[in-house]
Amino acid sequence: MEGQNVEELLAKAERDEAEKLQRITVHKELELEFDLGNLLALDRNPPTGLRHAGPTQEAELRALARDNTQLLINQLWQLPTERVEEALVARLPEPTTRLPREKPVPRPRPLTRWQQFARLKGIRPKKKTNLVWDEVSGQWRRRWGYQRARDDTKEWLIEVPGSADPMEDQFAKRIQAKKERVAKNELNRLRNLARAHKIQLPSATGMHPTGHQSKEELGRAMQVARVSTASVGRFQERLPKEKAPRGSGKKRKFQPLFGDFAAEKKSQLEMLRVMNSKKPQMDVTRATNKQMREEDQEEAAKRRKMSQKGKRKGGRQGPGGKRKGGPPSQGGKRKGGLGGKMNSAPPGLGGRRKGGQHHGGKRRK
Amino acid sequence: MRPLTEEETRVMFEKIAKYIGENLQLLVDRPDGTYCFRLHNDRVYYVSEKILKLAANISGDKLVSLGTCFGKFTKTHKFRLHITALDYLAPYAKYKVWIKPGAEQSFLYGNHVLKSGLGRITENTSQYQGVVVYSMADIPLHPKGGRVSLNTH
Numbered sequence: 001m002e003g004q005n006v007e008e009l010l011a012k013a014e015r016d017e018a019e020k021l022q023r024i025t026v027h028k029e030l031e032l033e034f035d036l037g038n039l040l041a042l043d044r045n046p047p048t049g050l051r052h053a054g055p056t057q058e059a060e061l062r063a064l065a066r067d068n069t070q071l072l073i074n075q076l077w078q079l080p081t082e083r084v085e086e087a088l089v090a091r092l093p094e095p096t097t098r099l100p101r102e103k104p105v106p107r108p109r110p111l112t113r114w115q116q117f118a119r120l121k122g123i124r125p126k127k128k129t130n131l132v133w134d135e136v137s138g139q140w141r142r143r144w145g146y147q148r149a150r151d152d153t154k155e156w157l158i159e160v161p162g163s164a165d166p167m168e169d170q171f172a173k174r175i176q177a178k179k180e181r182v183a184k185n186e187l188n189r190l191r192n193l194a195r196a197h198k199i200q201l202p203s204a205t206g207m208h209p210t211g212h213q214s215k216e217e218l219g220r221a222m223q224v225a226r227v228s229t230a231s232v233g234r235f236q237e238r239l240p241k242e243k244a245p246r247g248s249g250k251k252r253k254f255q256p257l258f259g260d261f262a263a264e265k266k267s268q269l270e271m272l273r274v275m276n277s278k279k280p281q282m283d284v285t286r287a288t289n290k291q292m293r294e295e296d297q298e299e300a301a302k303r304r305k306m307s308q309k310g311k312r313k314g315g316r317q318g319p320g321g322k323r324k325g326g327p328p329s330q331g332g333k334r335k336g337g338l339g340g341k342m343n344s345a346p347p348g349l350g351g352r353r354k355g356g357q358h359h360g361g362k363r364r365k
Numbered sequence: 366m367r368p369l370t371e372e373e374t375r376v377m378f379e380k381i382a383k384y385i386g387e388n389l390q391l392l393v394d395r396p397d398g399t400y401c402f403r404l405h406n407d408r409v410y411y412v413s414e415k416i417l418k419l420a421a422n423i424s425g426d427k428l429v430s431l432g433t434c435f436g437k438f439t440k441t442h443k444f445r446l447h448i449t450a451l452d453y454l455a456p457y458a459k460y461k462v463w464i465k466p467g468a469e470q471s472f473l474y475g476n477h478v479l480k481s482g483l484g485r486i487t488e489n490t491s492q493y494q495g496v497v498v499y500s501m502a503d504i505p506l507h508p509k510g511g512r513v514s515l516n517t518h
Contacts, residue, residue: 042499045440257421264368266416268393271375276387 024074026067034075037095041072111191152178219245366405366425377402378434380444383422383495399475401418407432408437409444409453411453422428451497455505458497460490462507473511 033042047064061146079090111119118124131140140147158170213221223245238244255264274281282338369377382389384390392400392411399414405428412420412432433453436446446454464472468482484501498506 237411254370257366257403258367258418259368261401264401265394265399267371268378270372270391271371272378272387272390272393274380275375275382 024070026071028067028071032068032071034072035096036075036079037093038097039072039076039092040095041068041070041075111198112195115189155201178330366428366431367419369402369404373404373442373444374402376438376442377444378435378448381450384454384459384497385457386444386459388459391457392453400432401437403431404438407439409435411435411450420512448509451505451507454495455499458505459513460487460494460496461499462486462490462496463499463501463503464506466501469506470511471506472498472506475508475511 028043028045030043030045034040035042035043076090077093081088081090083089128143130141130142132149133139134141141147152174158174160166160168160170226236229236265285283332367440371497377403378389385392396509400411401414401417403410403417405425408430410432411434416432420428433449434447435450435453436444439442462478462483463485464478464482465484466479471482472478486496490496498508500506
């Protein structure tokens with residue numbers, strides 16, 4: 001009995017071993033091609049079992065995937081390994097398959113202004129030597145850069161030219177000129193870049209002072225300049241013959257042509273209902289403006305009464321005077337503001353008679 | 366071509382409601398199809414959804430007309446009803462006036478109708494009410510109708 005048990009155990013162990021081996025060994029007719037740099041395994045065996053479509057393919061596909069992955073991992077385990085911070089790492093070889101482009105081919109850039117000019121004139125780049133003989137230091141120095149041959153900035157003596165002001169700082173002038181050149185170069189570089197990427201520069205409204213601007217550009221620049229004040233152009237007078245620009249307002253937005261037909265119908269029916277209801281609908285903006293105006297008038301009247309009382313008592317001139325000076329101007333300003341608001345209320349608001357707080361004017365506490 | 370704005374719709378509805386009153390909602394909400402108003406070159410067209418979808422394929426400068434022209438908006442945004450709207454307004458008219466055959470020709474050529482030329486009139490018609498004029502044979506008439514037919518001949 002026990003012998004039988006032992007035999008059974010051994011047989012079981014052997015079977016387990018065989019199964020394990022079977023799991024990691026896969027039999028394929030054609031060997032797989034491996035590109036371990038890309039973790040790629042290429043199986044060229046013809047998929048005979050998968051020809052007919054059907055729901056049972058799932059299990060076969062899964063088995064195929066498992067087999068191929070097993071082979072790939074077997075290959076990976078054969079790579080040289082190393083230890084990196086408590087992890088066992090396999091070093092992958094260089095990838096052999098060439099992957100296609102990720103992004104599209106870059107389009108040809110537009111020529112820069114210099115390139116256009118050079119092409120026009122037929123100027124070819126001259127090959128220059130890297131080192132130039134420097135008389136001052138008596139050695140070969142590089143043409144530009146650190147410790148260059150003819151360094152303007154290192155000169156200790158600059159002669160004042162006959163036409164220049166004797167009090168002018170020539171060194172400062174030189175430094176300023178250099179800065180201007182650098183800035184101009186940078187500007188041109190950015191402009192070329194913007195042209196290449198078709199980005200609009202901020203000065204594209206025609207405000208760059210080249211002197212060769214068209215009438216429209218000048219007009220636009222003028223409009224922008226007019227609006228660039230602290231009051232956004234509200235108090236800028238026009239010249240005697242200057243005309244107001246047409247179309248400088250916001251573009252109107254309309255509903256789309258095939259909007260929601262049902263919604264359109266509903267809003268039209270609602271409008272009809274309101275029109276036919278014969279009850280005057282409350283215009284919330286006008287109502288709140290009227291209320292605010294009445295409140296302001298009451299406050300102004302109260303303040304005037306208090307100041308008058310103070311004056312009659314003959315006492316404090318200062319606060320009384322301040323109080324007198326305060327309310328009329330405030331009230332006037334507010335009234336003027338409200339008046340302006342009332343006049344310039346858009347007709348649409350007057351028409352929209354849907355009662356509701358969210359549509360109304362601002363209520364001030 | 367674009368839909369009407371709120372303001373424009375209101376002006377138009379107010380004008381049309383002078384003639385057909387509450388029956389306007391029967392024009393807006395029809396049981397036999399979705400009809401809508403669209404604005405093209407300042408003219409308002411009443412068009413079914415099907416025709417609208419077809420007309421959308423035509424570029425704006427080449428499109429002359431679509432559906433039925435109800436009228437147009439003038440330069441100062443007032444709405445003027447056209448004769449082509451008569452077919453839609455006549456069935457829903459609230460106040461009708463029938464004129465005698467003698468006065469009919471005169472009316473078609475744009476002249477006023479005297480009281481003697483009046484055949485029938487719906488009762489309770491107030492003064493300055495918008496009415497639709499019919500001939501004795503129940504055909505709706507338009508004061509520019511005579512001139513229009515003359516031109517086509």
